[in-house]
Amino acid sequence: MAAPAHPHADVEGDSTARRGTRGIFAGVALATCGVFAGVTMAPVVAYGITGSTFLAGMPIAVLLAGAGIGASRVTALISRYGHQKAFAAVYLLGAGACLLATVAVATASFALLILGLAGIGMGHAANQLARYAAAELHSEQRRPTVIGWMVWAQAIGAVLGPLSLSLAGRVATGLTLPVEAGGFLVGVVLFAVAAASHGRAPGYRAAQQPSPDAAALPAPAASSWRLPTVQIAVVTMAAAFGVMFLVMTVTPVHVHSAGHGVASVGAIMSAHTFGMFALAPLAGWLTGRFGSVPVIAAGLAALLLATVAGATAPAESQPLLAAALFALGFGWCLAFVAASALLSRGLVPTVRVRLQGRVEALTWISGSGAALSSGLLLGLVGFSGVNLLACGLLFAPLAVIVVHRGVVAQYRVRHA
Template sequence: MTTAFPAPRITDADLPALQRRISAVLVVGQILGGLGVAIGIALAPVLAAEVSGSEAVSGLAPTASVAGTALLSLPLATLMASRGRRPGLVLGYLVGAAGASLVVAATVTGSFPLLLLGMAGFGAGSSANLQARFAAADLAPPDRRARAISTVIWATTIGSVLGPNVAAPAGRVFRGTPVPEAAGPFAWAAAIFLLTGLLVAVFLRPDPLLTARALAPQSTGAEHRSLRAGIAAVRASPMARLALVTVAVCHTAMVSVMVMTPVHLGHHGADIQLIGLVISGHIAGMYAFSPVMGRLADRFGRLSVIGLAAGLLCCATVLAGTSGGGHGRTAAGLFVLGLGWSAGLVAGSALLTDSVPQPARAAVQGLSDLTMNTSAGVGGAVAGLIVSGLGYGWLNAAAACLLLPMAALALRRAVSRPPVASEKE
């Protein structure tokens, strides 16, 4: 599909009120969508072990979800590029709901392949949640773009914190029914995704991307919105390349360390409650402070906050990698790891939006999410091999090494031209 729906006439005077309303819709959608993702993912490994009869393959369920998030990023972005944000986000949540329903059906029938297929579809909910941050930036003025993105990211905190805590009660509702208790959270997740899709379909009007295009002076022909045009736009902009590297590296370093931290803590005598507290602190670092990162990126520039992200992530790997059996030091490292990820994602996403022409933005943003999720999936898989062969400390050292290309590119861009000019090329 290449014909976009027309956007209504919007004047500059209408923009502030429209941006506030769109932001409010996206925030509510992120709370619901984040709850749907978290309520399902919390019990995914348990459900996989129950269906397959083997704990050895329990990690394949979240892996399938991550793969689905990555693979579905481009189709959703392609739809957004041609039809607007609203159809793409709605489709993402509908596919997520269908995936969650397949997970329930797989549990009832005892089919592990169907379970993995359902988890891949479930990942579309995560993909929609990620791409919603770019919808917040469509109509935001450049000097407030990072704050608009960070507000949507912050809203994920609520769902991410509530989800694991309500997963067990959500499952107990299905006692005495054909739906196993462990699959109950996915039934709730399907309903939540459907509700989120309905919210976006009804209230995300006028479409922010189509409205931004109507206000932009550039050509908006379909030939400028394809994936090929998005790749060309990234190649043509050194700042866009830096932004793409920043988002991918920060996400990969964070996921690689995070997924193996529970294993590390367990090896040093931590119980499930303590592990949960450490991960909760990490999630708080990821999302709760994103508005601070947005303000810093708008006030001091994207490059400054990318440098901050590199510094925070390096500190996190040092803290966690040298923690040994010190649970407090590991917890501090994971919290700082979340802060570094937040700084990198907010500043990188804003810089990416700044650095490419309006018609190509949706395609470039989808390419960014594909890159970050694919690299993180590979990083998570390799992380297990590193920990099993060399140890948790070496994993953190490897994560720190990943940051070197990002830091080198950011330094090169900062030195080559003044920050303000370079960030808006």
């Protein structure tokens, strides 16, 4: 690589990367807040319209499917226009979808609600892919840390979104709208502001930042799926999403059925959310320090512990259930951040962007399937059975790591 033409070029590049990262971070925090503000009330709205507990769970599944479908579309836009324009366009789509959902609440239209949630899911795909866009602004050594902080940005939105509902409900009432429409109104505003925040980020096109290892790796997108590191990342992310959504989706029902009140349900799920997001910077640091594969292994171990604990914990024990759900969230976080770091290096940038979108689509669709099936499985095998089935999914990534153990050893030497 040629030396910088100007003695301060590296400093200026670092400054640009930091400004860009801050802009992306702000966009993710704002848009995630908008997503959670709307989605929190979506099952309540669906049940109020249809009177069906089964259909009440459909909005979340549709949002996850929308995120999966939207991921491949977002990466296509990034490859063609750069992340600024792509994210701005997708966030504006999210704002429009929230507006459509607001209309659905006002008119009691389940069909419009589902369409709106699908669009919100597509907007949320930008939040998920933002970790890769931010990582591309930095050296490969810093990318795991940056990915961890981008995941942490979602924690801000996940916490503040539901907290905004009280004020948002009063605003909706003042506008002669149902109180349940308030969360979607928040989404309209915050998605629009998130789109504007990307104007602060530096221009970026993946093809303009070749990886130092690019020449040594296959360029066709189809060939990249055969790389051991890609296979480990893909199977890990799909399994981690499947395990988390299988258990997480039915935990509130299990806890409430055991006689716990709303406060206990909230405390247990808060422990889970804390494990998922709050420690993401730590997961990024661990990945940068020890390498992706050891951190993936630690994440799978935590998920194994969580599912075994969930299967054996007495239903009346709030502390044990909270600990199990925390381990579930933290295990997912470790596996997710470390696997994402594997996909952020070592490929031609244009191929890498397409691959990231396809992997994102696969993982979110697997999460949607797990969320849809969890309620049925709860009725068939109970909460302990759901946990044990989720535990079984963990053997897939472990098997892939064992199959590629020789490559894993070489990878640790080069990148740990």
